[in-house]
Amino acid sequence: MRTLFVIDKKDYNENGTAFVRPSVRGIIQKDGKYALIHSLKYDYYKFPGGGAEKGEDHTATLCREVLEESGLVVIPSSVREYGLVHRVQKGIDSDMFIQDNYYYFCDVEEEIQPQRLEQNEAEEQFVLEFVTLKDAIEANERHDHGEKAGNERFECIIQRETGVMHMLEKEGGKKRFSPLLLTFIPYAVVLLFGLFCAVHGIDFLWSRSYGFDGFFVGVMFLSIYLSPLLAVCLIIQLACLARKIGLFKKIQKKKFGIAVGVICAVAVAAMALYFLAPEIETMAEKHRAKSMLKKCDEVISYNESYQRVDGILGIEEITNDSILIDYDKKKVAFLMHNDHDEYIEYELEKCENNTITRIAQQYDVQAVVPLDSPGITLTAYTREAGYRHMTAALVLETHDGVYYKEKLEKDGDGAYEFLGLRDSDFCVYDDAEYKAQRMLKYCDANIPYNKDEQVDTIFGITGITNDTILIDYSTDYGYSTRKVGFLMNNGEDEYIEYDLSQCSETTLNGINQQFEVQAVVPLDSPGVNLTTYTSGGENSDLTAAVVLSTEDGIFCATKIYVNDKDKNLDLRGSEYYVYNEGY
Numbered sequence: 001m002r003t004l005f006v007i008d009k010k011d012y013n014e015n016g017t018a019f020v021r022p023s024v025r026g027i028i029q030k031d032g033k034y035a036l037i038h039s040l041k042y043d044y045y046k047f048p049g050g051g052a053e054k055g056e057d058h059t060a061t062l063c064r065e066v067l068e069e070s071g072l073v074v075i076p077s078s079v080r081e082y083g084l085v086h087r088v089q090k091g092i093d094s095d096m097f098i099q100d101n102y103y104y105f106c107d108v109e110e111e112i113q114p115q116r117l118e119q120n121e122a123e124e125q126f127v128l129e130f131v132t133l134k135d136a137i138e139a140n141e142r143h144d145h146g147e148k149a150g151n152e153r154f155e156c157i158i159q160r161e162t163g164v165m166h167m168l169e170k171e172g173g174k175k176r177f178s179p180l181l182l183t184f185i186p187y188a189v190v191l192l193f194g195l196f197c198a199v200h201g202i203d204f205l206w207s208r209s210y211g212f213d214g215f216f217v218g219v220m221f222l223s224i225y226l227s228p229l230l231a232v233c234l235i236i237q238l239a240c241l242a243r244k245i246g247l248f249k250k251i252q253k254k255k256f257g258i259a260v261g262v263i264c265a266v267a268v269a270a271m272a273l274y275f276l277a278p279e280i281e282t283m284a285e286k287h288r289a290k291s292m293l294k295k296c297d298e299v300i301s302y303n304e305s306y307q308r309v310d311g312i313l314g315i316e317e318i319t320n321d322s323i324l325i326d327y328d329k330k331k332v333a334f335l336m337h338n339d340h341d342e343y344i345e346y347e348l349e350k351c352e353n354n355t356i357t358r359i360a361q362q363y364d365v366q367a368v369v370p371l372d373s374p375g376i377t378l379t380a381y382t383r384e385a386g387y388r389h390m391t392a393a394l395v396l397e398t399h400d401g402v403y404y405k406e407k408l409e410k411d412g413d414g415a416y417e418f419l420g421l422r423d424s425d426f427c428v429y430d431d432a433e434y435k436a437q438r439m440l441k442y443c444d445a446n447i448p449y450n451k452d453e454q455v456d457t458i459f460g461i462t463g464i465t466n467d468t469i470l471i472d473y474s475t476d477y478g479y480s481t482r483k484v485g486f487l488m489n490n491g492e493d494e495y496i497e498y499d500l501s502q503c504s505e506t507t508l509n510g511i512n513q514q515f516e517v518q519a520v521v522p523l524d525s526p527g528v529n530l531t532t533y534t535s536g537g538e539n540s541d542l543t544a545a546v547v548l549s550t551e552d553g554i555f556c557a558t559k560i561y562v563n564d565k566d567k568n569l570d571l572r573g574s575e576y577y578v579y580n581e582g583y
Contacts, residue, residue, distance in 0.1 A: 001102065002083045005163055007156055009089035016095025024061040024102045025049030026074060027082055027168065033130040034168075035108070037069050040125035042145045042154075045136035046161045047103065048072070048128075062104055068116040070128040077255070078107035083167075085160050089152065103164060133169040137162055180240055183233035186226055194219035228271030232264050239263075285343040286313040289324075292333050292345060293317065296324040298372055302424035306337050313341040321420050325396070327374050330403045332394055336420045344417060348396050348403035356395060356402060363392050364438060367426035374399045380421055390416035433459045436470075436495035439485045443470040447521060449574035450488070459493045467570070473526050473550060482555040484530065484546055486569050496569065500548050500555035508547065508554055515544050519576035526551050532571060540579055543569045 025047040028035035036045040050065040052058070063074045082103040091097035117126055140162045148154040197218030201208040204217045223230065239260045273280075293299070293315065303321035312318045312335055321336040333345040363381035370377055381393040393406045408417040421427050428434045436459055440446065450467040458464045467488035482500040515533035518540070522529050533545040545558040571577050 001081050004083035004085050004103070004167055007085065007087045007089070007159055007163075009152065009156070011152070012088070012090040012097075013095040017091075018096035018098055019091045019094040020098045021051045022100045022102065023049060023051045024058050024065060024104065026062050026066045026072075027103055027105045027164075028066075028072065028108055029105075030130060033132055034136070035070060035072060035128060035130055036136055037126050038129045038131075038139075040127060042124060042148045043143045044140050044145055044148075044158060044161075045129075045131065045165075046157065047164065051099075058102055058104070062106065066106075066108070067113060068118075069121065069126060071113040071115045072108040072128070073111070073113060075107045075109060078105075080105045083164075085164065087156060087160060089156055092153075101160060133165045137165050137169070140165075180236065183236050186229050186233055190219055190222045190226065190230075193222045228267065228274045232267040232271065235263050235267055236260060282313065282341065285341075286315070288345060289313055289315060289318075289333070289335050289343040292324050292326065292331070292343075293335075295329075296326045296331075296333070297328070298325045298375065299323070300325070300369060300371075302369075302426060303336070303420050305423055306420070308337055312337055313343060321424070323369065323378065325371065325375060325378065327398060330396065332378065332396060332405070334419045338418055338420055344419070346394060346405040346408070348394065348405045350401050351395075351404045353402075355404065359393050359395065359404065359406060365428055365434065366391060367421045367424060368428060369426045380419070380426075383416065389418055389422045391419045391421060392416045432495040433493070435497055436485065436487050437461065439470045439472065439483065439495075439497060440464070440487070443472045443483075443485070445469075445471045445473075445524060445527065446487075447471070447523075449521075449576060450570060451575075452573050453489060453570075455489050458487055458489050459495070461487075467574075469521065469530065471523065471527060471530065471548070482548055482550075484548060484557075488570065490568060490570055498546055498557040498560060500546065500557050502553050503547075503556045505554075507556065511545050511547065511556065511558060516540075516579065518543060518579050519571045519574060520578060521576045523550075532569070534579060536579075541568060541570065541572060543571065 026035075026049055027047060035048065037048050038045050048066045048069040049062065050069065052061040056064075059076050059079050062079060063076060066072050066074050082105050084103065085101040087097075087099045087101060089097050112128070115126070115128070140158050145154070145158075194215040195218075197209070198211055198215035200214075201210045202214050202218050202221070203209075204213075208214075209217050289312075299318075300323040301320050302323065307320040309319055310316075312321070315335070318335050321334070324333040324335060325331070326333075330348045330350075331345060332348060333343065335343050359381060363383050365379060366382035367380040368377055369379070376397045376399065379395045379397070380391045381395070382390060383392045391408050393404060393408065395402060395404045408419075409415065410417050440461065446464075447469040448466050449469060454466040456465065458466075458468075464487055467486070470483075470485040470487060472483040472485075482502075483497060484500060485495060485497040487495050511533060514535075516536045518532045518534040520529055520531050528549045528551065531547045531549070532543045533547070534540050534542060535544045543560060545556060545560065547554060547556040
């Protein structure tokens with residue numbers, strides 16, 4: 001314990017006898033005032049306490065002496081050190097009187113017991129009073145203490161008690177830094193970030209916000225990111241406020257602090273989990289991926305453009321997106337890098353032919369993966385164009401049956417899984433046959449031409465036996481557009497598709513001046529006509545521009561060929577070919 005100060009009167013014989021008895025005294029504060037013992041007879045104040053008995057520890061002495069002098073019941077768990085005053089002077093029955101006076105902060109119970117004063121204490125008329133240090137110091141230093149005045153032993157007591165009061169007043173008057181202030185730092189950071197965003201802007205909803213909008217968005221973003229820390233700060237602040245207004249006065253300070261600490265620890269743990277959850281999830285995924293990699297029958301790499309030399313999920317054997325297949329348990333897993341390393345595993349159920357038929361009718365083929373024995377193929381299905389990069393179903397065909405997993409929803413929110421098949425060697429969405437099948441399914445009009453070039457089928461599509469123009473006036477699967485496709489047999493089956501953009505009369509005049517009309521195809525409503533243009537001369541067989549004129553506007557694609565090998569639509573034999581007819 002620290003020494004506050006020393007009182008040494010130097011009025012004793014150092015080589016003589018000495019009487020040593022330590023004392024223990026309590027510093028009890030309540031609402032800015034201190035519990036002090038007031039001697040009504042001699043008008044002075046002192047801290048409650050007294051000498052320690054032989055074999056008695058300080059806490060026991062403090063509890064006993066405070067109860068006897070003041071009637072206050074000390075809470076033992078609240079006792080905490082303040083300091084000691086070393087006192088040496090001439091003794092009454094000995095050459096030296098040595099006393100270490102130990103001062104302790106402590107809390108007391110609300111109920112006050114009767115005093116148990118000794119005879120000399122009763123004669124001095126000790127009473128308990130709650131007074132300010134200023135009033136107690138003034139009474140000790142300026143008031144008349146009657147017959148006690150001038151007594152050396154009494155003057156030492158006054159010097160000791162008043163000295164401790166002065167130190168408490170001095171230290172209590174300092175503007176101490178309160179740890180509670182630290183809890184307001186995160187709020188200040190949030191506000192400063194909001195001001196920074198107000199001045200410099202912040203990206204939000206595909207635009208940059210400034211001013212009040214930027215301030216609001218910045219505060220919102222950082223508050224969400226720091227929400228666990230803000231929650232901890234709020235708990236501490238509310239707890240301190242509740243204590244201040246007296247809601248938890250009956251709870252000991254120490255116990256109250258422990259309770260708040262436990263709550264904060266739980267909040268900190270929650271915050272740690274909040275930030276560590278992705279890492280924990282990654283570790284769990286890595287464990288599952290390694291287990292599957294160890295047991296699976298086949299590993300198939302895809303999306304090699306996303307190759308990761310350091311391995312996916314830290315697995316050195318997997319350096320690019322891979323499909324893992326376990327034929328025995330009929331499991332299919334995807335180990336990939338979609339913005340971050342990810343592992344997704346599916347258990348497949350056996351199905352009948354009618355289930356496969358229903359899936360084929362409901363979804364479009366996204367990828368067909370050839371497998372080694374005992375697997376034959378793994379087919380991934382996607383749901384129409386708006387979801388073309390997402391996988392909606394998996395079908396595994398083996399020698400012992402067909403197994404499937406349908407509705408591959410991400411977190412059950414209706415959005416399908418992005419398994420990264422778009423750029424794989426197995427993706428068929430962008431293949432001409434697949435696009436032709438799909439365009440034929442959704443188009444508003446299909447118009448045959450080049451009837452002299454009739455074949456059995458084109459791409460094996462029933463009903464398409466000669467070159468055909470496919471036109472989609474507007475689509476409703478995720479976006480609105482105008483599309484024109486040409487399904488034809490130029491030596492081999494071919495499909496060419498164009499997305500048309502809306503153009504002005506100026507653009508149309510420019511096309512008419514630069515190119516020559518090749519064919520004009522009349523359309524049913526809502527189409528008016530489709531006009532193709534050629535640059536003439538040696539390139540009169542090639543189509544240079546397509547213009548779709550409808551009731552709601554003109555849509556075009558220009559310069560759709562670069563050389564004589566590109567986009568030969570072979571419209572010469574069609575009934576719409578007008579290049580040599582002076583159109």
